[in-house]
Amino acid sequence: MTGSGREAPLLRVRKVYHERCPGCRQERKTQADHRIPYTEFLYIWIACLCAALPIQSLFPYLYFMIRDLEVAKQEQDIGFYAGFVGAAYFLGRTISAVPWGIFADKYGRKPCIVISILSVIVFNTLFGLSTTYWMAIVTRGLLGLLCGILGPIKAYASEVCRKEHQALGISLVTSSRAIALVIGPAIGGFLAQPTKKYPNLFSEESIFGRFPYFLPCFVISVLAAGACLACIWLPETLHKYHDDKVEAIEEMEAQVADSTSEDRKAKQSGSGRMASTKNLLKNWQLMSAITLYCVFSLHDTAYLEIFSLWAVSSRKYRGLSFTSQEVGTVLAISGFGVLVYQLLIYPLLAKYAGLVKPFRSAAVLSILLLATYPFMANLYGVELKVLINIASLLKNMFAATITIACNILQNTAVGQEQRGVANGISVTLMSIFKAVAPAAAGILFSWAQKNITGLFIPGDQILFWMLNMVSVIGLSLTFKPFFSMPSALK
Numbered sequence: 001m002t003g004s005g006r007e008a009p010l011l012r013v014r015k016v017y018h019e020r021c022p023g024c025r026q027e028r029k030t031q032a033d034h035r036i037p038y039t040e041f042l043y044i045w046i047a048c049l050c051a052a053l054p055i056q057s058l059f060p061y062l063y064f065m066i067r068d069l070e071v072a073k074q075e076q077d078i079g080f081y082a083g084f085v086g087a088a089y090f091l092g093r094t095i096s097a098v099p100w101g102i103f104a105d106k107y108g109r110k111p112c113i114v115i116s117i118l119s120v121i122v123f124n125t126l127f128g129l130s131t132t133y134w135m136a137i138v139t140r141g142l143l144g145l146l147c148g149i150l151g152p153i154k155a156y157a158s159e160v161c162r163k164e165h166q167a168l169g170i171s172l173v174t175s176s177r178a179i180a181l182v183i184g185p186a187i188g189g190f191l192a193q194p195t196k197k198y199p200n201l202f203s204e205e206s207i208f209g210r211f212p213y214f215l216p217c218f219v220i221s222v223l224a225a226g227a228c229l230a231c232i233w234l235p236e237t238l239h240k241y242h243d244d245k246v247e248a249i250e251e252m253e254a255q256v257a258d259s260t261s262e263d264r265k266a267k268q269s270g271s272g273r274m275a276s277t278k279n280l281l282k283n284w285q286l287m288s289a290i291t292l293y294c295v296f297s298l299h300d301t302a303y304l305e306i307f308s309l310w311a312v313s314s315r316k317y318r319g320l321s322f323t324s325q326e327v328g329t330v331l332a333i334s335g336f337g338v339l340v341y342q343l344l345i346y347p348l349l350a351k352y353a354g355l356v357k358p359f360r361s362a363a364v365l366s367i368l369l370l371a372t373y374p375f376m377a378n379l380y381g382v383e384l385k386v387l388i389n390i391a392s393l394l395k396n397m398f399a400a401t402i403t404i405a406c407n408i409l410q411n412t413a414v415g416q417e418q419r420g421v422a423n424g425i426s427v428t429l430m431s432i433f434k435a436v437a438p439a440a441a442g443i444l445f446s447w448a449q450k451n452i453t454g455l456f457i458p459g460d461q462i463l464f465w466m467l468n469m470v471s472v473i474g475l476s477l478t479f480k481p482f483f484s485m486p487s488a489l490k
Contacts, residue, residue, distance in 0.1 A: 021239055029235075030162050040160045041172055043230050044153060047113055048176035049183075050224040051149045054124045055089065056184025056335075057216050059308035060328040061192035062086065065213050071133035076317065076449040079309045081133060083442015086305050088137050090435035092144025097428050100148025108238040109156040112148055114231050119146035120224040128217025151427060159237035178342060181335030181396075189328015191216040197325065280414065280422055285484045288477070289409035290426045294433045295474040296363075296406065300399045301437035303370075303467060307392070309445050310373075310460070317449045318377045318460040320384065334392040338400050346404060356478065356485070359405040362398040363475040367468045369395055374460045402474075441467075 030037070062082050072078045104112040123143040130136040157169035193212040194202040202208045208215050280286060311327050313319030322330075349358050369391060376388060414422045444466055448459035455462065477483060 045172045046227045050227045052177045052180035053184045053220045057188035060189035061324040063312045079442045079445035083439040086438030088141040089144035092141040094431035104152035110236045112152045116147045116149035117228045125221045128214035178339045185328040185331030189325045286413040293406035297430045298433040298437045299470040301434045302441035305438045305441040334396045337393040338396045355405045362401040366398040
């Protein structure tokens with residue numbers, strides 16, 4: 001009786017809403033409306049898409065941009081300089097990931113989303129107007145630094161709707177990135193250097209003639225401007241009242257029913273939160289999954305950088321001599337294929353085969369597939385285009401299998417109340433690996449082009465062999481004693 005007497009006042013206090021609190025107003029609205037908030041979900045999807053497009057649109061034309069900036073003394077050095085441009089964005093995101101999370105928790109999700117989209121408008125446009133290599137590096141780095149939408153948008157997507165619709169909200173964030181894999185390369189590949197591709201529409205004297213890589217950036221910035229206007233109607237979801245009694249009760253209610261009062265006090269205190277983070281770092285099931293995620297993120301980002309540079313490089317350096325348009329087409333086709341695979345095929349595969357078996361199979365098949373890439377330089381015409389599209393599609397399907405499995409392993413390794421912090425740790429570490437990947441890939445690519453002959457095997461084969469070694473390391477980490485399967489999946 002005493003226990004039930006304690007629960008009643010807790011529930012009464014929890015239903016108190018503060019009129020001046022935007023979070024309370026939104027919570028009251030969502031609790032009163034059982035329908036899916038399609039309008040808010042659409043705004044979230046557009047915002048995520050605009051934040052992802054600058055990443056995916058760069059690769060088809062990066063090689064040509066570095067060449068035209070005339071920073072490389074010889075053609076073989078283009079990959080070296082291109083790698084640092086690709087790394088600048090991820091380095092900026094690594095530095096700002098945690099501060100943006102703190103900002104969103106203190107000042108609200110909406111200001112964070114708006115500032116992020118504004119940074120896309122400003123710095124993505126300036127990147128397209130770059131006249132020097134260092135201007136490209138700085139604008140790209142500032143874009144990554146100020147576009148802090150990645151973490152807060154996930155929190156926002158789960159807060160703007162009822163509990164039963166949260167999974168749909170989070171999936172929209174993921175699907176927008178998948179769509180960006182299709183639209184981004186197409187924008188970059190088809191709209192870069194428009195005066196050469198569409199001379200009847202764009203003259204050499206126009207701004208698009210003076211800045212040949214401005215048009216794809218401008219199109220993305222226009223889309224971002226539309227998304228920024230849509231943010232006017234975004235409701236704020238962060239609670240901004242300071243009722244200690246209500247906050248303490250809400251925190252206690254969020255915890256499991258059988259927790260002791262001492263455990264609850266520890267979790268509410270700063271030292272309790274710090275201890276919780278330390279416990280996560282000691283959770284080997286979680287940390288092994290995060291390590292796998294980081295290793296394969298390094299591999300996937302390095303692959304995208306190397307593939308884009310290799311595909312457009314000259315035949316005399318064992319490249320494919322593709323145009324930016326052809327690279328954009330290959331990446332867009334594989335992006336669309338991966339989207340279909342994620343929606344229709346992978347759920348069935350995971351249901352009947354589990355997570356780990358497809359994960360390991362994808363890693364092995366990816367290694368075998370990459371070993372064939374250097375020999376594609378001997379092909380020409382339709383045969384080359386068909387095979388490279390099939391290879392790119394398969395490679396990205398294998399990468400999607402591994403990435404989805406890593407995300408599920410991470411989230412099942414911890415309880416629901418710890419997933420926010422766990423994903424924060426994962427994103428921070430992953431961003432570090434993604435920042436290293438393009439720079440390392442660019443350096444290796446430049447070295448490989450300078451050593452096409454003279455070694456025991458051609459430099460391009462060594463390049464893809466080094467890329468495969470990362471996958472071999474990742475594959476070896478999926479076995480005991482390193483890997484530990486989360487208890488929920490056993």
